[in-house]
Amino acid sequence: MAPAPKDTPGESNTLLEAQDRFVAAWGQMGVVWGISRTMAEVHALLYITDEPLCTDDVMDRLQISRGNASMSLRALVDWGIVTRTHKRGDRKEYFRAEQDVWAMARAIVRERVKREVDPLLANLYEIKDLTQRPAKAARRAGSLPDPLESHHRRLDALIDxxxxLQRVAQTFSGPAGRGMAAAASLLQSPLLRRGRPAADDAAVVTDADPATEVPQ
Amino acid sequence: MAPAPKDTPGESNTLLEAQDRFVAAWGQMGVVWGISRTMAEVHALLYITDEPLCTDDVMDRLQISRGNASMSLRALVDWGIVTRTHKRGDRKEYFRAEQDVWAMARAIVRERVKREVDPLLANLYEIKDLTQRPAKAARRAGSLPDPLESHHRRLDALIDxxxxLQRVAQTFSGPAGRGMAAAASLLQSPLLRRGRPAADDAAVVTDADPATEVPQ
DNA sequence: TCGAAGTTTCAGAAATCACTGAAACCGAAA
DNA sequence: TTTCGGTTTCAGTGATTTCTGAAACTTCGA
Structure with a gap:
């Protein structure tokens, strides 16, 4: 972590130390999550700090370049977990992190679904399509192409x-979502009749329309 | 993806192509999840293939080294999403992926909680401890150290x-877990009275014992 | 006790990812 | 129009992760 040499008046050194450790730990998690380390660190810093910070504050405390700080902050704002604020008589922009951890969690889930789940789903549909036509042709011709059959069964299970996952996450994080409670009730609703460990009822989605389903 | 030049008798080329695309896509996801690309690819290959494969099969199809293949397979077995099998009169070991996608999902969640959430939690407790003593001392001395106060509130919210997250995931994936339904009912139980978006009731865990809480 | 099948380890190479530092760019207030 | 705060881009560099190829090691059957 950064040396953080200047002892800000009013803040003890042990506090700074604890903050630095937190920033580092959060950065660690960022790596595991596919967020860049710095972006996670910037977020951690903003979250743990009382006052809003400007770009230069972040640069100084984290010892990173202006470009990096600027882009990371922008990305965080895009994610919806950091907001811009201003101070009277100051043209500079200041940044503060969302303080409600549940709102934070929802924003993060929303963004990750958009970036990871949606494209994956589109991909799976597309891959299934690759063998869709041959399989149909073969079936019409009378022969049952066994390998294609099981191939489709597996893909369907995964798509399912x-x-x-997508629905639960969207319900949890969606604009009209009421968080965990909503996701929980969705999980128990007959809409998704899943969750039986060894039940062999994989293929449900059969010929869903890939084009209209996935926005990305 | 690998060229996969030899046309396995009985399997069409479009099937091989689709399989390769699937392997590539799954590998992509692996990167995003902090699993190594190869490990995810090996898993994808085993999942999408009808017959169990041996180490050499995997090496050939994925064009990777023996060491890499061996270690990736071992890791997958450790994760519990791939099992070893044998063929009569053959000393070689063969590998096959868990076919039930829900069992797979549970195994993955279990492993990721162990590797990511547990250590994070331990970290958070430790960081909180760093300022625990100073804060208590100050409080006893009569002064209210405001920055320490809000520092703790934030950390508590996060720990909470x-x-x-840990409980829900463990319920979903635990040995006695019945999957999604169990997780859902936990979510709605009064045990975790969360999920109200803007409710300002963060600090609940106050002085939980860090040592006994986290195994890792 | 040998040898074949299989596993593990490791140093170095390759690939990937993140970051810097500088420059170009933009918009708006003075 | 200039200046200021700020953003974006990018070539080059550094750091980290992943992979290879080979060797050492383990296990077990003959």
Whole structure:
């Protein structure tokens, strides 16, 4: 972590130390999550700090370049977990992190679904399509192409799982979502009749329309 | 993806192509998840293939080294999403992926909680401890150290969120877990009275014992 | 006790990812 | 129009992760 040499008046050194450790730990998690380390660190810093900070504050405290700080801050704003604020008589922009951790969690889930689940689903549909036509032709011709059959069964099971994941996450994080409670009730609703460990009822989505389903 | 030049008798080329695309897509996801690309690809290959494969099969199809293939397979077995099998009169070991996608999902969640959430939680407790003593001393001395106060409130909120996440995931994936339904009912139980978006009731975990809480 | 099948380890190479530092760019207030 | 705060881009560099190829090691059957 940064040396953080100047002892800000009013703040103890042990506090700064604890903050630095937190920033580092959060950065670690960022790596595991596919967020860049710095972006996570910037977020951690803003979250743990009382006052809003400007770009230069972030640069100084984290010892990173202006470009990096600027882009990371922008990305965080895009994610919806950091907001811009201003101070009277100051043209500079200041940044503060969302303080409600549940709102934060929802924003993060929303963004990750958009970036990871949606494209994956589109991909799976597309891959299934690759063998869709041959399979149909073969079936019409009378022969049952066994390998294609099981290939489709597997893909369908995966698509099914992904859709469920997507729905739950969207319900949890969606604009009209009421968070965990909503997601929980969705999980128990007959809409998704899943969750039986060894039940062999994989293929449900059969010929869903890939084009209209996935926005990205 | 690998060229996959030899046309396995009985399997069409479009099938191989689709499989390769699937392997590539799954590998992509692996990167995003902090699993290495190869490990994810090996898993994808085993999942999408009818017959169990041996180490050499994997090496050939994916064009990777023996060491890499061996270690990736071992890791997958450790994760519990791939099992070893044998063929009569053959000393070689063969590998096959868990076919039930829900069991797969549970295994993955279990492993990721162990590797990511548990250590994070331990970290958060430790960081909180760093300022715990100074804060108490100051409080006893009569002064109210405001920055320490809000520092703790933030950390507590985060610890709280992490614990909830941990519990839900463990319920979903635990040995006695019945999957999504169990997780859903946990979410709605009064045990975790969370999920109200803007409710300002963060600090609940106050002085939980860090040592006994986290195994890792 | 040998040898074949299989696993693990590791140093170095390759690939990937993140970051810097500088420059170009933009918009708006003075 | 200039200046200021700020953003974006990018070539080059550094750091980290992943992979290879080979060797050492383990296990077990003959």
């Amino acid at each position: 799982l992904t859709i469920t | 969120l992490t614990i909830t």
